[in-house]
Amino acid sequence: MPADIRMRNTASTKRHVMHVTTQVPELQTWIAGRRSAGDRIALVPTMGYFHDGHLALIDEARRQAGKVVVSSFVNPLQFGPGEDLDQYPRDDERDRQLAEDRGVDLLFRPSVAIMYPPGSEIHVVPGAAGADWEGTFRPGHFEGVLTVVAKLFHLVAPDVACFGQKDIQQATLVRQMVRDLDWNVDIVVVPTVREPDGLALSSRNVYLSESERRQALGLSGALAEAHRAWRAGERTAAGVKARMQSHLDAVGRLEIEYIAVVDPARFQPVAAVDDETVVAVAGRVGRTRLIDNIVLSRGLG
Numbered sequence: 526m527p528a529d530i531r532m533r534n535t536a537s538t539k540r541h542v543m544h545v546t547t548q549v550p551e552l553q554t555w556i557a558g559r560r561s562a563g564d565r566i567a568l569v570p571t572m573g574y575f576h577d578g579h580l581a582l583i584d585e586a587r588r589q590a591g592k593v594v595v596s597s598f599v600n601p602l603q604f605g606p607g608e609d610l611d612q613y614p615r616d617d618e619r620d621r622q623l624a625e626d627r628g629v630d631l632l633f634r635p636s637v638a639i640m641y642p643p644g645s646e647i648h649v650v651p652g653a654a655g656a657d658w659e660g661t662f663r664p665g666h667f668e669g670v671l672t673v674v675a676k677l678f679h680l681v682a683p684d685v686a687c688f689g690q691k692d693i694q695q696a697t698l699v700r701q702m703v704r705d706l707d708w709n710v711d712i713v714v715v716p717t718v719r720e721p722d723g724l725a726l727s728s729r730n731v732y733l734s735e736s737e738r739r740q741a742l743g744l745s746g747a748l749a750e751a752h753r754a755w756r757a758g759e760r761t762a763a764g765v766k767a768r769m770q771s772h773l774d775a776v777g778r779l780e781i782e783y784i785a786v787v788d789p790a791r792f793q794p795v796a797a798v799d800d801e802t803v804v805a806v807a808g809r810v811g812r813t814r815l816i817d818n819i820v821l822s823r824g825l826g
């Protein structure tokens with residue numbers, strides 16, 4: 526076989542090789558190498574147990590930059606007492622395969638001891654946009670999120686980082702942190718990926734029994750109802766909420782924690798809604814806590 530054909534064959538069958546590391550020095554050596562090669566780097570922070578929502582973030586990261594770094598770390602700092610830290614689903618081998626197949630360049634999965642060595646105690650404190658909603662029902666949650674994201678931003682120094690609209694209050698706070706702490710990183714928010722019936726994908730959906738999964742549809746159903754109300758001309762928060770509430774009452778057995786109708790920048794309640802208003806909802810189905818949201822004029826997307 527002529528040499529040039531052999532070379533082409535080798536090139537076409539060459540598999541993408543993903544780096545996997547648990548170690549900071551190895552991560553940083555790799556990053557330094559990519560930087561000196563002039564690569565733009567995108568970061569996707571996750572807690573692992575990948576689903577199509579994570580993969581959509583990875584795809585967006587790939588569109589944004591030449592190299593994609595994914596972190597997988599179940600961050601104890603963002604779980605409150607009595608939350609599901611110990612049961613949080615994990616499957617490292619499946620995640621590794623999914624990430625590699627999706628073209629991730631480096632998967633960083635540090636241990637708790639590496640991220641929080643004994644004696645580490647300085648945290649990032651969210652402002653007013655983190656006080657309500659998730660901030661009320663999960664005290665300390667955003668402090669944990671912002672602290673780990675800040676650490677990851679320092680370790681990876683990404684040009685761009687991708688977050689999901691699924692956790693819209695979190696994405697808003699990360700944007701604000703980047704602005705307030707003068708970070709030179711673009712924050713890209715990726716629309717929520719849903720099951721065909723509307724349920725937002727979440728690693729926690731694995732906790733749901735078949736009947737709970739049906740009840741969980743009340744959340745996206747209520748948001749779809751809010752969008753219908755908007756399309757029919759409703760322009761008051763009270764009217765939107767009332768439509769959602771009557772849907773939820775009809776579904777039943779969903780313990781709603783909040784329905785937030787807020788402005789997208791500060792997460793403060795609004796009385797009159799416009800096309801950028803965010804409608805967010807949180808509730809419990811059995812022992813599982815679920816959240817979802819829409820931008821009012823866009824609906825479930």
Ligand code: AMP
Nearest residue numbers: 571572573578688689691692717718726
């Ligand atoms: P997690 O692993 O749950 O901490 O999520 C990691 C990232 O994936 C966060 O930025 C989430 O907002 C995002 N994410 C989670 N679920 C979805 C979804 N269904 N669609 C889009 N992004 C998501």
